[in-house]
Amino acid sequence: MTQLRIKASFIRGGTSKGVFFHQKDLPDDINERNKIFLRILGSPDYNARQLDGLGGGISSLSKIVVVALSDEKDIDLDYTFGQVAVDSPIVDYIGNCGNLTSAVGPFAVDEGLLSVPDGEVSLRLRNTNTGKVIISHFRVEEGRAVVSGTYKLAGVQGTGYPIKLDFMSPAGSVSKEILPSTKALDFIEVEEIGTVEISLVDVSTACVFVSASSLNLDLFVNTHNLSEKIAFMDRLEDIRKIGAIKMGLSPKSLSIPKLIIIDSPKTYSLPDGTDIKKTDINLTSLALSMGKPHKAIPLTAAMCIATAAKIPGTIPNRLINLSRSNKNMVNIGHPSGIFFCEPNFKNGHLDYISVIRTQRRLMKGYAFY
Missing domain, CATH: 3.10.310.10 (Diaminopimelate Epimerase; Chain A, domain 1)
Structure with missing residues (x-):
């Protein structure tokens, strides 16, 4: 033909x-x-x-x-x-x-x-x-x-x-609510792991946030070969699917919601040898997309992280370090560098988010x- x-x-x-x-x-x-x-x-x-x-x-x-x-x-x-x-x-x-x-x-x-x-x-x-x-x-x-x-x-x-x-x-882009479960923190039961804390947030895209420490992970230290740990990756997919159901979304979608592992700021090295200093970032993150660790960070996920970090009680909010001078800008460390994101609020509500x-x-x- x-x-x-x-x-x-x-x-x-x-x-x-x-x-x-x-x-x-x-x-x-x-x-x-x-x-x-x-x-x-x-x-x-x-x-x-x-x-x-x-x-x-x-x-x-x-x-x-x-x-x-x-x-x-x-x-x-x-x-x-x-x-x-x-x-x-x-x-x-x-x-x-x-x-x-x-x-x-x-x-x-x-x-x-x-x-x-x-x-x-x-x-x-x-x-x-x-x-x-x-x-x-x-x-x-x-x-x-x-x-x-x-x-x-x-x-x-x-x-x-x-x-x-x-x-x-951008709030409620997928589920129509910024906190689809109405709570900043949810608790779920995961096979072989036990009780896991998650935050379900929908800004530009729907995300399931989990702390690195709750998974016994140290971002960019023991996560370089994460995709090779098949059984562990299956458990991460379980967390994502349970989060999807709690958000009122289909667990069958491969791309939404995204699972984001969050950690506090830390110094780490990029593949080209460049050092990212913990004093230059507010958080570190590792996104999973379509079942694989992302080599950078999806833009929509970064906007969700930055906004979640401003919502009291969420996992990103608990781990964020706001000691930097610009309190509006959230600098997110990821496997390829730093993502700069600025959520703008008006009368207590998310108005827009600017990125470059x-x-x-x-x-x-x-x-x-």
Whole structure:
């Protein structure tokens, strides 16, 4: 059978990569769309390599984004995110990808989806997965989004032009409540572990937080080979699934909620030998995504961590060190560096969260399926 083709762009957004499509180029039927996405990304691949596609064998490199002009008043663009499972024939649409959100506005401008003047641009994006609005601020020169710059993003080689994202009213993005169980702390029973304290928080995405100490872990000391400990990883998945049920979510989803292991600030070394000093961070974290330890941190999870750290009684709140001068900014240590996140509250309620990312288009052309 002759291969078919579709217009596509391969783009890095933040610490993720994904294949971007125009909505108008795709079939309306979601099952037909999913077949295209799976084939292009190379899933399912039971060797977890996605050798026959554009995926990279891990969750942060196995993603798609569909973009269209919005017909909603005061919204410029609608976009849908799909998390493509590496070793299963599944495309998950439950949550958003904050990292790839950084590339939505530049993609639309570069593709001529909408016309904007040169200079600093602010576009209002609606994520169809969650219904939430994100304001994307970036610079345009000669009709194209600026890519080159001096901003260094942890986990990405080189530098780029900073893109500021304001995630508006991000609480309850998945479950509709910032504390889905109504409590800052829950207690669950886990096979082979016993009673475990967890915090269930939903800001930009739904997260199940557990302290490293409750699992007898020391982040970045005895967690480097965590994925090789199959039985222990199964118990972590049990914690995530129990948390999902308590949040009113399906335990069958592979991507939502995310399990986040939290520890107090500590000094540790990155893979390139750079030292992260505990005095430069408020917390340390290790995220599990699609059943695997994440090599950086999902942006949506980082925003959830930063907000949870401001909610009295949660695990991140109990472990956070706020001795640094900027009390609004939360600096989160993760396996690739530091994530800077600033939750903004208004009259006691979470108004928006600001983050900085970079993005770069890697390829434009046709993807075959």
